[in-house]
Amino acid sequence: xxxxxxxxxxxxxxxxxxxxxxxxxxxxxxxxxxxxxxxxxxxxxxxxxxxxxxxxxxxxxxxxxxxxxxxxxxxxxxxxxxxxxxxxxxxxxxxxxxxxxxxxxxxxxxxxxxxxxxxxxxxxxxxxxxxxxxxxxxxxxxxxxxxxxxxxxxxxxxxxxxxxxxxxxxxxxxxxxxxxxxxxxxxxxxxxxxxxxxxxxxxxxxxxxxxxxxxxx
Numbered sequence: 001x002x003x004x005x006x007x008x009x010x011x012x013x014x015x016x017x018x019x020x021x022x023x024x025x026x027x028x029x030x031x032x033x034x035x036x037x038x039x040x041x042x043x044x045x046x047x048x049x050x051x052x053x054x055x056x057x058x059x060x061x062x063x064x065x066x067x068x069x070x071x072x073x074x075x076x077x078x079x080x081x082x083x084x085x086x087x088x089x090x091x092x093x094x095x096x097x098x099x100x101x102x103x104x105x106x107x108x109x110x111x112x113x114x115x116x117x118x119x120x121x122x123x124x125x126x127x128x129x130x131x132x133x134x135x136x137x138x139x140x141x142x143x144x145x146x147x148x149x150x151x152x153x154x155x156x157x158x159x160x161x162x163x164x165x166x167x168x169x170x171x172x173x174x175x176x177x178x179x180x181x182x183x184x185x186x187x188x189x190x191x192x193x194x195x196x197x198x199x200x201x202x203x204x205x206x207x208x209x210x211x212x213x214x215x216x217x
Contacts, residue, residue, distance in 0.1 A: 063154040068103040071160040088120040100137035113137040127168035
């Protein structure tokens, strides 16, 4: 209905029964359809970023000025017994999808790259899910940003909260040569615990990411 409101932009739109029959047909081979849609989205994004020129999110990207992909989960309430809907950790009912958005910073809003649908009872810190949605997000980026074979690049930084702070996910990011920033909650007693450390033995200087020496400050 929304597309029909702008025929000059979208052209003719199929009738509701035609759309319904088409979706039924596509659902018979959902993985193939999803892959085709993913490729179409990546092609459209490459074209849009090329036309954007100097305003493209990829313009001037480097290890020191990387593309930032944010990973975070959200809860979606289902009001009836829908497929894969399940109780959530907040005592609701529905879904717990894991999302990947490209952060455009202060110059724009986030750009959705991938959303991994999960049941409501999916774990918050499931490494396999974080790896899956990261792979899907990387597949949406123009090929020139990735290394050969689709491997990652230090030009891309994966950012997530404590849910992504698992050994398996961080080890995978390291193997993919992706930069990352993962936050996690420290116990309230952390300041007291730090005071108990021997400063002469427990601390070492912070080194920069390019192994050029001790980081300033």
